[in-house]
Amino acid sequence: xxxxxxxxxxxxxxxxxxxxxxxxxxxxxxxxxxxxxxxxxxxxxxxxxxxxxxxxxxxxxxxxxxxxxxxxxxxxxxxxxxxxxxxxxxxxxxxxxxxxxxxxxxxxxxxxxx
Amino acid sequence: xxxxxxxxxxxxxxxxxxxxxxxxxxxxxxxxxxxxxxxxxxxxxxxxxxxxxxxxxxxxxxxxxxxxxxxxxxxxxxxxxxxxxxxxxxxxxxxxxxxxxxxxxxxxxxxxx
Numbered sequence: 001x002x003x004x005x006x007x008x009x010x011x012x013x014x015x016x017x018x019x020x021x022x023x024x025x026x027x028x029x030x031x032x033x034x035x036x037x038x039x040x041x042x043x044x045x046x047x048x049x050x051x052x053x054x055x056x057x058x059x060x061x062x063x064x065x066x067x068x069x070x071x072x073x074x075x076x077x078x079x080x081x082x083x084x085x086x087x088x089x090x091x092x093x094x095x096x097x098x099x100x101x102x103x104x105x106x107x108x109x110x111x112x113x114x
Numbered sequence: 115x116x117x118x119x120x121x122x123x124x125x126x127x128x129x130x131x132x133x134x135x136x137x138x139x140x141x142x143x144x145x146x147x148x149x150x151x152x153x154x155x156x157x158x159x160x161x162x163x164x165x166x167x168x169x170x171x172x173x174x175x176x177x178x179x180x181x182x183x184x185x186x187x188x189x190x191x192x193x194x195x196x197x198x199x200x201x202x203x204x205x206x207x208x209x210x211x212x213x214x215x216x217x218x219x220x221x222x223x224x225x226x227x
Contacts, residue, residue, distance in 0.1 A: 032214050043116065043204060044218040051214050090157065100145065100213055101170050104157040 002027040004074075004091045006105035014113050019063075019078040021108045023091030026072065033074040034092040034102065035065055044090065050074060061085070086112045117141065118219035120205050126225045132193040135222045139186055139207030145169070146188040147208075147216060148180055152201035163188055195226045 007022040025031055032051045036044040048059025055067040065076045074091060088109045092102040117140035127133055139146050148160040159172035163182035174180075177195075182188040192199060202223050206216040 036218075043118075043220040044206075045116070046215060046217070049214060094214065100162060100208065100216075101147065101159040101172055102149075102216060103159070106156050 002031060002093045002095045002103055004033075004093045004103065004105040006089075006091050006108050008108055009106065010109045010111065012111040012113060013081045015083055016080050019076070019081045019085065019110065021076040021089050021091075021110065023065075023074045023076065023105060024072050025074060025091075025093050027093060027095055029095055032094040033065075033067060034094070035059065035063070035074075035076050036090045036092060036104075038088045038090065038107075040087075047076070047089075081110075081112045083112050083114075086110055116217040116219060118205060118207050118217050120203075120219040120222050122222060123220065124223050124225075126227065127195060128227055129195055129197060131195050131226075132191065133195065133224065135190040135192070135203050135205075135224075137188045137190070137205030137207075137219060139188070139205075140209070140217055143207035143209050143217075144186065145208045145210075145213060146182055146186070147206040148174075148188070148190050149204040149206065149218075150201050151204060151221070152198075155201075157204075160190070192224070197226050200224055200226045 003026045005024045034049045035047040048057045050067045058064045091105040119138045144165045147162045151157045160174040162170040180190045202221045204221045206218045
């Protein structure tokens with residue numbers, strides 16, 4: 001069965017600093033990988049997705065992620081954090097095939113300080 | 115705004131009761147998914163429907179059931195509610211042409227007292 005592990009339940013960065021949120025996946029077949037963001041009292045919004053095309057994926061709000069098969073990782077980065085980036089971020093995996101369910105990580109809460 | 119709507123936004127009820135959560139997918143989306151988000155279990159997939167048919171089942175309790183109607187809206191029925199059912203319930207939908215991407219609604223926050 002596929003799974004994702006998010007390292008660090010809380011990450012704090014200064015405004016303007018690099019954001020790095022870690023996600024490692026486990027899957028016996030090529031996965032589809034996703035990053036979602038959840039702002040307080042809101043639903044999940046798709047940031048970006050990897051579906052076996054380019055390994056470097058660019059998403060919304062300046063975020064990007066790189067699929068590294070050798071490291072089974074799909075870390076999320078943003079060069080310069082903004083206060084509005086404070087939210088909870090979820091990595092998710094979906095195995096290609098008939099089942100379309102997403103399996104989510106436990107989430108990382110990003111705090112951005114002045 | 116994802117285009118997925120969920121009602122009600124909040125629901126407070128008592129143990130033993132039954133509630134129905136409603137979801138309208140994005141226009142034209144045939145797939146509907148239900149997820150539960152709780153502090154102890156995180157985000158968990160419950161069930162998926164595609165064009166009225168059940169497609170996949172996750173960690174859904176027997177006390178819970180769902181259906182998708184001909185107009186493609188879906189309902190999640192929760193019965194014999196327990197305190198532990200208190201959670202945020204999300205609905206998501208995806209298009210037939212892009213099933214990899216799921217668009218989430220704002221959720222229904224259920225509180226069982």
